[in-house]
Amino acid sequence: MTKKSLLFLGPFILLNSAVILAALFKTIQVSLGYYPVIGLRHYTLAYFKTVLGDAAFQRTIGYSLYLALVATILALLLGLGMAFILLKTSANHPLLANFFKIPIALPHIIVALMMLQVLSQSGLISRLLYQVGLLQQIDQFPLLIHDKGGIGIICVFLYKEIPYVAVSTLAILKQLQLGYVQVAANLGATPRQIFGRVILPMLQPILATLFIILFCFTFTSFEVPLILGSPANETIAVTAYNLLTQADLTVRPTAFALNFIMSLICLAMTLLVLGISARLPGGRRHREKD
Amino acid sequence: MKRTSTLLLACFLVALPLVVLLLWTVATQWLYPALVPQQFGGKVLGQMLQEPNFWPAVLNSFVIALATTVVTLLIAMPAAKVLATQHFMSQRLLTFMIYLPFILPAIAIVTSTQMLFIQWHLTGTFTGIILSHTYFTLPYAMQIILESYRKMGQGYALTAKSLGAKPWQILRTITWPLMAPGIATAAGLTFIVSLSQYLPTFFIGGGKIMTLPLILLPYANNGRFGLASAYSVVFLLVTMIGVLLLKQLIGGWHHGLRN
Numbered sequence: 001m002t003k004k005s006l007l008f009l010g011p012f013i014l015l016n017s018a019v020i021l022a023a024l025f026k027t028i029q030v031s032l033g034y035y036p037v038i039g040l041r042h043y044t045l046a047y048f049k050t051v052l053g054d055a056a057f058q059r060t061i062g063y064s065l066y067l068a069l070v071a072t073i074l075a076l077l078l079g080l081g082m083a084f085i086l087l088k089t090s091a092n093h094p095l096l097a098n099f100f101k102i103p104i105a106l107p108h109i110i111v112a113l114m115m116l117q118v119l120s121q122s123g124l125i126s127r128l129l130y131q132v133g134l135l136q137q138i139d140q141f142p143l144l145i146h147d148k149g150g151i152g153i154i155c156v157f158l159y160k161e162i163p164y165v166a167v168s169t170l171a172i173l174k175q176l177q178l179g180y181v182q183v184a185a186n187l188g189a190t191p192r193q194i195f196g197r198v199i200l201p202m203l204q205p206i207l208a209t210l211f212i213i214l215f216c217f218t219f220t221s222f223e224v225p226l227i228l229g230s231p232a233n234e235t236i237a238v239t240a241y242n243l244l245t246q247a248d249l250t251v252r253p254t255a256f257a258l259n260f261i262m263s264l265i266c267l268a269m270t271l272l273v274l275g276i277s278a279r280l281p282g283g284r285r286h287r288e289k290d
Numbered sequence: 291m292k293r294t295s296t297l298l299l300a301c302f303l304v305a306l307p308l309v310v311l312l313l314w315t316v317a318t319q320w321l322y323p324a325l326v327p328q329q330f331g332g333k334v335l336g337q338m339l340q341e342p343n344f345w346p347a348v349l350n351s352f353v354i355a356l357a358t359t360v361v362t363l364l365i366a367m368p369a370a371k372v373l374a375t376q377h378f379m380s381q382r383l384l385t386f387m388i389y390l391p392f393i394l395p396a397i398a399i400v401t402s403t404q405m406l407f408i409q410w411h412l413t414g415t416f417t418g419i420i421l422s423h424t425y426f427t428l429p430y431a432m433q434i435i436l437e438s439y440r441k442m443g444q445g446y447a448l449t450a451k452s453l454g455a456k457p458w459q460i461l462r463t464i465t466w467p468l469m470a471p472g473i474a475t476a477a478g479l480t481f482i483v484s485l486s487q488y489l490p491t492f493f494i495g496g497g498k499i500m501t502l503p504l505i506l507l508p509y510a511n512n513g514r515f516g517l518a519s520a521y522s523v524v525f526l527l528v529t530m531i532g533v534l535l536l537k538q539l540i541g542g543w544h545h546g547l548r549n
Contacts, residue, residue: 005372005376007368008368008369008371008372009368009369009372009373011364011365011368011369012365012366012368012369012428012432013369015365015421015424015425015428016387016388016390016391016425016428017387017390019399019403019425020390020391020394020399022402022403022406023394023398023399023402023403023406024402026402026403026405026406027398027402030402030405082296082300085293085296085297085300086297088293089293089294089297092294093294093297096297096298096301097297099301099304099305100297100300100301100304102304102308103304105482105529106526107482107485107486107503107525108486109486109488109503109506109507109510109522110311110506110522110525110526111307112510113311113506113510113515113518113519113522114307114308114310114311115307116510116513116515117307117310117311117314117515117519118306118307118310122322124306124310124325126322126323127322127323127324127325128325130322130323131323131325138322138323159303159304159307162300163304212392212393213389213392213393216392216393216394216395217392219395220395220396220397220398222396222397222488222489223488223503223507226507226511227507227510227511237395237396237397240397240398240401241397244397244401244493255401256401256402259395259397259398259401259402260398262395262398263394263395263398266393266394266395267393267394270393
């Protein structure tokens with residue numbers, strides 16, 4: 001490596017890798033109980049035991065996993081479906097196709113506010129049902145916001161992520177349409193072979209990447225569950241935020257242990273999905289069986 | 291026909307919440323179960339304009355997002371140039387490294403770097419906020435600019451060099467015109483991502499530097515629909531102005547050269 005390329009790369013490494021390493025070091029240090037600011041100087045696993053052994057923390061982690069998995073899988077399925085729709089319609093309706101992409105650029109806070117205005121008990125859908133006579137009272141409308149199932153939270157992610165998945169997979173679908181499928185069929189491939197040898201190898205790497213990005217984001221997202229979540233069912237980032245904004249510094253090691261655990265879950269999920277993707281057709285480690 | 295109606299339905303679902311948001315900004319009375327506001331007026335907008343934090347938040351948001359865009363491009367462009375043609379590490383490791391900020395939880399990174407930023411006296415400063423935003427925008431910019439470099443290849447620049455072009459001539463007449471569309475896209479995306487950051491501004495800014503998300507979040511959280519919607523519309527306007535400005539600045543130079 002030349003001196004010039006080091007100079008060119010330096011600032012990037014400083015603000016990317018160095019930040020990550022420094023943050024990791026601090027997180028591990030404080031979560032293991034080394035926090036001299038409040039007089040803690042002895043390394044201990046006690047804070048990790050607190051987080052992993054406490055029922056409330058376990059619930060938080062489980063609930064965040066549920067939200068992230070449901071939102072991500074639905075976004076991938078519906079997004080892929082919309083990509084097929086766009087593939088067939090965007091040439092004739094470019095304006096509509098472009099309008100559909102708007103949510104990608106909207107910030108999560110604004111989308112959360114919009115869902116509040118549409119889905120809450122006094123929201124637009126409730127008003128509509130009242131007007132057509134399906135509701136007699138406002139509280140007959142099901143709780144979709146601050147609810148246990150996190151419907152409102154999931155809706156925010158779907159609103160933003162379906163267009164994102166559709167746009168990201170559309171490019172691949174266009175390549176498929178350019179003839180790979182027809183060529184395979186002409187050469188006598190069965191529908192199963194076409195799926196396994198043509199469609200899956202081309203689509204699964206981008207779907208795996210999207211799964212990782214969306215899962216890690218929704219799993220640790222903060223603004224959306226803060227606005228739409230139920231106080232009884234906190235998500236992991238909201239719990240960490242509540243601990244970290246307390247004036248009481250003695251809860252910080254626990255919060256950092258929680259931070260470390262959620263980082264590990266994100267990394268583990270990433271490696272798992274990359275591993276699966278590599279072994280599927282189109283992956284680096286896929287072995288042909290026949 | 292069925293496909294077109296699905297697209298229409300999808301666009302309707304995208305549009306509906308946006309229309310409700312706009313209606314809330316001009317409604318002075320909108321009680322349940324009315325479908326449209328009972329009274330319209332500029333009361334909410336006037337209330338927002340009179341808030342002491344309004345103009346500082348707009349200006350701070352704009353300045354921070356613009357500065358973050360400049361810093362991000364200045365870091366990403368040379369790095370992408372080297373990484374697009376590098377051979378010292380595997381492509382997969384490189385991709386993983388660039389995308390790590392997408393994988394690691396923002397709250398974990400922000401709160402632990404906050405402790406370092408306190409030691410370096412960067413908390414509560416614009417520099418601190420801009421640096422923390424840049425960490426989050428770099429993957430987006432790197433992704434797009436790396437792709438542009440790879441598409442362009444080294445061929446044109448090498449040809450020009452062998453024909454005797456000087457480095458600045460290559461930059462001005464070959465690299466920049468070919469890269470400008472990608473750089474404009476990266477700049478616009480960086481601006482949008484920086485503008486919507488809440489956690490780094492909150493923790494690194496320490497509440498001293500107000501931005502639009504910092505005002506918007508509590509209003510949305512407390513169900514102040516009118517004010518929250520008005521701030522959202524301002525937010526979207528600032529986004530559009532910034533993105534168009536960046537496109538003009540970056541694309542403009544490109545067009546000037548062609549003529």
